[in-house]
Amino acid sequence: MTGAMTDPLLSVRDLVVEFPTRRGTLRALDRVSFDIMPGEVLGMVGESGAGKSITGASIIGLIEPPGRIAGGEIRLKGERIDNLRPEAMRKVRGRRIGMVFQDPLTSLNPLYTVAQQLIETIRTHMDVSEAEARKRAVALLDRVGIPAAARRIDDYPHHFSGGMRQRVVIALALCAEPELVIADEPTTALDVSVQSQIIEVLKDICAERGAAVMLITHDMGVIAETADRVAVLYAGRMAEIGPVREVITDALHPYTAGLMGSIPTLTQESDRLVQIPGAMPRLHAIPPGCAFNPRCEKAFAPCRETRPELMDRGNGREVACWLYDTVATGGMRNA
Amino acid sequence: MTPETPVSEPKTPGRLYRAWDSDLAYAFRTAPVAIVATVVVLIVVVCSVFAPLIAPMNPYNPAALNLMNGFTPPMEPNAFTGEVFLLGTDGQGRDMLSTIMYGTRTSLFVGAMAVLFAMVMGISIGLFAGWRGGWVDSALMRIADVQLAFPAILIALLVFGIARGFIPDALRDQLAIWVLIVAIGLSDWVQFARVVRGASMVEKNKEYVQAARVIGAHPLKIMFRHILPNVMGPVLVIATISLALAIIAEATLSFLGVGVPPTQPSLGTLIRVGQGFLISGEWWILLFPAITLLALALSVNLLGDWLRDALNPRLR
Amino acid sequence: MPEPLLKIEGLTRRFDVSRPWLNRVIERDEKQYLTANADVSFEIARGETFALVGESGSGKSTIAKMVVGLLPPSAGTITFDGQRIDAGAGVPRSLRRRFQMIFQDPFASLNPRWRVGEIISEPIRTFGLMNATDARAEAARLLEVVGLSASDVMKYPHEFSGGQRQRIAIARALSSKPEFIVCDEPTSALDVSVQAQILNLMRDLQDEFGLTYLLISHDLSVVRHMATRIGVLYLGRLVEVAQGRRLFSEPQHPYTRMLLDAVPDLALSGRRRRPVEGEIPNPISPPPGCAFHPRCPLAFDRCRQEIPLPRPTPAGQAACHALAEVAPA
Numbered sequence: 001m002t003g004a005m006t007d008p009l010l011s012v013r014d015l016v017v018e019f020p021t022r023r024g025t026l027r028a029l030d031r032v033s034f035d036i037m038p039g040e041v042l043g044m045v046g047e048s049g050a051g052k053s054i055t056g057a058s059i060i061g062l063i064e065p066p067g068r069i070a071g072g073e074i075r076l077k078g079e080r081i082d083n084l085r086p087e088a089m090r091k092v093r094g095r096r097i098g099m100v101f102q103d104p105l106t107s108l109n110p111l112y113t114v115a116q117q118l119i120e121t122i123r124t125h126m127d128v129s130e131a132e133a134r135k136r137a138v139a140l141l142d143r144v145g146i147p148a149a150a151r152r153i154d155d156y157p158h159h160f161s162g163g164m165r166q167r168v169v170i171a172l173a174l175c176a177e178p179e180l181v182i183a184d185e186p187t188t189a190l191d192v193s194v195q196s197q198i199i200e201v202l203k204d205i206c207a208e209r210g211a212a213v214m215l216i217t218h219d220m221g222v223i224a225e226t227a228d229r230v231a232v233l234y235a236g237r238m239a240e241i242g243p244v245r246e247v248i249t250d251a252l253h254p255y256t257a258g259l260m261g262s263i264p265t266l267t268q269e270s271d272r273l274v275q276i277p278g279a280m281p282r283l284h285a286i287p288p289g290c291a292f293n294p295r296c297e298k299a300f301a302p303c304r305e306t307r308p309e310l311m312d313r314g315n316g317r318e319v320a321c322w323l324y325d326t327v328a329t330g331g332m333r334n335a
Numbered sequence: 336m337t338p339e340t341p342v343s344e345p346k347t348p349g350r351l352y353r354a355w356d357s358d359l360a361y362a363f364r365t366a367p368v369a370i371v372a373t374v375v376v377l378i379v380v381v382c383s384v385f386a387p388l389i390a391p392m393n394p395y396n397p398a399a400l401n402l403m404n405g406f407t408p409p410m411e412p413n414a415f416t417g418e419v420f421l422l423g424t425d426g427q428g429r430d431m432l433s434t435i436m437y438g439t440r441t442s443l444f445v446g447a448m449a450v451l452f453a454m455v456m457g458i459s460i461g462l463f464a465g466w467r468g469g470w471v472d473s474a475l476m477r478i479a480d481v482q483l484a485f486p487a488i489l490i491a492l493l494v495f496g497i498a499r500g501f502i503p504d505a506l507r508d509q510l511a512i513w514v515l516i517v518a519i520g521l522s523d524w525v526q527f528a529r530v531v532r533g534a535s536m537v538e539k540n541k542e543y544v545q546a547a548r549v550i551g552a553h554p555l556k557i558m559f560r561h562i563l564p565n566v567m568g569p570v571l572v573i574a575t576i577s578l579a580l581a582i583i584a585e586a587t588l589s590f591l592g593v594g595v596p597p598t599q600p601s602l603g604t605l606i607r608v609g610q611g612f613l614i615s616g617e618w619w620i621l622l623f624p625a626i627t628l629l630a631l632a633l634s635v636n637l638l639g640d641w642l643r644d645a646l647n648p649r650l651r
Numbered sequence: 652m653p654e655p656l657l658k659i660e661g662l663t664r665r666f667d668v669s670r671p672w673l674n675r676v677i678e679r680d681e682k683q684y685l686t687a688n689a690d691v692s693f694e695i696a697r698g699e700t701f702a703l704v705g706e707s708g709s710g711k712s713t714i715a716k717m718v719v720g721l722l723p724p725s726a727g728t729i730t731f732d733g734q735r736i737d738a739g740a741g742v743p744r745s746l747r748r749r750f751q752m753i754f755q756d757p758f759a760s761l762n763p764r765w766r767v768g769e770i771i772s773e774p775i776r777t778f779g780l781m782n783a784t785d786a787r788a789e790a791a792r793l794l795e796v797v798g799l800s801a802s803d804v805m806k807y808p809h810e811f812s813g814g815q816r817q818r819i820a821i822a823r824a825l826s827s828k829p830e831f832i833v834c835d836e837p838t839s840a841l842d843v844s845v846q847a848q849i850l851n852l853m854r855d856l857q858d859e860f861g862l863t864y865l866l867i868s869h870d871l872s873v874v875r876h877m878a879t880r881i882g883v884l885y886l887g888r889l890v891e892v893a894q895g896r897r898l899f900s901e902p903q904h905p906y907t908r909m910l911l912d913a914v915p916d917l918a919l920s921g922r923r924r925r926p927v928e929g930e931i932p933n934p935i936s937p938p939p940g941c942a943f944h945p946r947c948p949l950a951f952d953r954c955r956q957e958i959p960l961p962r963p964t965p966a967g968q969a970a971c972h973a974l975a976e977v978a979p980a
Binding site (some may be wrong): 047084161163164191192193194195196200218219220221222224225226246253258259260261262263264265266267271273274275276277279280312 | 707713765812813814815842843844845846847848850851854869871872873875876909910911912913914915916919930931
């Protein structure tokens with residue numbers, strides 16, 4: 001109940017993102033709603049095509065055309081940011097929302113030294129002198145774990161290894177002291193041993209500065225170790241949101257339960273993995289009712305007809321599933 | 336072993352419907368330039384291929400000619416015979432429309448065969464270079480570079496000249512058209528080889544090629560059955576643009592008088608003959624073959640450009 | 652122990668990564684080699700699943716390619732069912748039929764211009780195992796074996812999802828009735844829920860056809876789920892081999908321990924991880940002695956000079972000087 005007292009840092013309500021194609025309009029996100037509290041780490045999971053990266057892109061106003069936000073609203077500290085003009089959005093991006101992408105090479109300009117990029121970003125968003133900006137940049141690089149930061153700051157991105165580059169990107173995302181960092185698969189391109197270092201750095205430094213994190217990843221292990229809450233997307237719709245421990249150990253949505261069971265772990269002893277039959281529908285062929293119903297063992301009549309909305313299940317947990325609707329189940333299941 | 340349930344996939348529709356519904360067909364339907372170009376090319380091709388059936392006369396049958404009809408301007412009755420010709424006649428009284436139809440026939444034949452020759456040669460060399468890599472590849476591509484340094488028309492002239500020296504006089508006229516095809520083809524294979532080499536170097540590292548290598552499939556089979564179908568997209572684009580260039584090259588050579596024999600005049604020959612009459616006022620003898628050549632080459636070229644753009648972003 | 656199905660001895664592969672000849676002459680550069688694998692030896696018994704794990708640069712895929720004959724080894728031998736394949740010699744046709752490979756990316760491993768039926772029956776036709784009619788029927792039957800529909804033979808790969816394509820790739824691998832299948836990261840391009848389907852399918856097929864797998868993966872949890880024995884690679888060398896789960900319960904080599912400690916897990920142990928030191932060195936100039944010593948908490952002088960040899964451990968073998976000091980075998 002701690003979060004309920006404060007206002008959310010980021011509030012997304014009924015977000016709809018559409019991609020017009022010649023075969024009709026694809027809904028990449030269909031009425032997605034969630035909040036991010038100040039300082040918390042929200043994990044965003046889902047299979048490829050579920051819409052997790054598009055959620056991140058729509059928050060920072062970087063949806064690739066012809067895609068567009070077709071409905072809903074995004075508020076940062078109560079102020080709408082989904083309808084800002086490009087220049088205004090640029091100020092929000094970088095200053096108030098930092099970004100870390102999967103491939104560090106796309107976030108760093110290969111033609112400039114790390115120092116130039118960091119100092120420019122700091123001075124664009126904050127009123128400090130060149131020398132002061134440099135001092136801050138070195139301190140930040142040192143903090144993200146770059147050895148001999150004062151010397152290496154004048155190197156070009158290609159002088160750094162993959163893991164070091166991602167540290168530089170984290171420094172770049174945090175240098176203007178944003179309130180929110182959106183990290184889209186920040187460790188997917190890295191080796192396991194480096195991945196844990198990067199996650200650690202990202203988590204610690206954001207906690208230190210009080211920045212909230214939206215961590216987008218397909219790796220449930222990373223979410224389990226990093227996130228406070230987790231949101232599960234399926235076919236562009238929110239299936240379940242809740243505190244990470246509860247969602248992993250006691251999933252409400254049948255899809256989440258199947259997903260958790262299908263992940264081999266380092267401790268389990270069973271010979272067979274739980275498997276969900278079939279695959280996530282393509283966006284042009286989402287079935288009526290609940291998008292998951294053709295794959296769901298527990299599906300019953302309403303699942304095939306009407307889409308379930310997110311229902312509050314208490315303790316900060318929400319789920320979009322007819323199994324938890326008293327009316328639909330005739331009060332039998334809702335004990 | 337639960338099968339993945341197909342998600343409301345419609346019944347496999349007919350081949351024809353699928354072709355119509357494909358991205359390429361859609362891109363075509365929404366590109367007016369491509370449609371106009373196709374119509375022009377189709378008209379020219381149909382008129383020339385079926386020339387013996389639809390042309391008003393056979394201009395190379397002396398019995399059909401009437402010298403009195405010579406130099407009739409287009410759409411005007413002849414002063415002596417009163418006959419009207421849509422595009423006029425030349426000095427021998429040949430109907431220009433029929434002459435152009437027969438001429439285009441020769442031009443198209445030479446162009447298409449030359450491109451085919453260049454394509455077969457370029458694809459084979461490109462596949463081989465891309466597959467083998469190493470010094471074989473370097474050697475073949477340096478040869479290609481050297482050839483690219485010379486203008487295509489110069490190479491065609493060179494080949495033509497050398498061939499003349501070897502072919503006995505008696506066969507010269509008979510073989511002239513084939514020599515022309517080889518000459519133009521030889522000047523054009525490099526583009527095919529380069530594109531195929533580049534594309535096959537990408538393809539050969541893909542896993543489906545490795546899968547074929549694991550079972551010990553023959554290299555020739557891998558090259559032609561596996562790699563070739565996957566590099567045909569860009570090849571088709573080049574072939575289309577090359578066809579336009581080959582038609583122009585043929586016209587140029589014929590214009591220079593080293594092309595097709597006078598018994599089988601092409602558009603180039605017609606233009607060469609026609610330019611002599613320009614000063615004396617018989618403009619139609621030059622103008623109509625020239626317009627045909629321009630329309631044909633431009634349309635084929637536009638079609639090639641469109642094809643390149645249409646295939647490019649959609650290469651899945 | 653009965654005769655192993657596959658025996659690898661001293662397998663080494665170097666790649667020439669020199670600059671072009673002219674640059675070398677002008678800039679007086681030496682030739683440069685990248686050693687992808689050095690002196691790797693292991694055995695795989697019939698019916699087991701042997702897994703090789705390692706991070707990038709560990710050379711795990713290079714081993715897979717050498718085993719199936721896609722890359723000739725620079726040194727060492729591969730013995731398949733008693734038949735030796737020497738370095739430099741090609742793989743005899745009679746052996747090729749008996750092993751197969753499943754690749755990582757199901758979007759690249761099926762020829763996009765071929766129908767599924769042709770793709771699956773290609774090995775049958777290449778080895779001349781059946782006539783065309785039977786091969787077509789066999790392709791349809793195999794599709795059902797892997798959980799697709801027999802009528803899919805007429806479709807093209809782009810009509811299928813990633814998981815379905817990997818099923819097609821598996822059907823193709825089964826078509827020449829192999830005994831041994833090399834699986835190179837078979838699920839790393841797939842989503843987790845589909846990964847579970849494919850891993851379960853691979854297990855079922857192993858039971859049904861008595862297959863032996865060499866599984867290449869970077870994912871320790873997949874390896875733990877699938878393998879009977881596991882080899883851990885670091886910079887081209889095998890640092891530890893152990894019985895499946897015992898590698899996880901009692902890791903011996905410091906690198907194995909570090910790797911296990913680094914994997915994020917669903918277990919929610921809440922433990923604060925000991926941050927792993929450093930990154931993988933450049934394989935062109937690996938550190939002398941034990942390649943792991945710059946990152947190793949146990950490293951001492953000997954590690955910097957001498958490459959450790961494999962020593963027996965309770966569950967297998969490990970190549971580490973520190974191990975010998977702690978518990979002499």
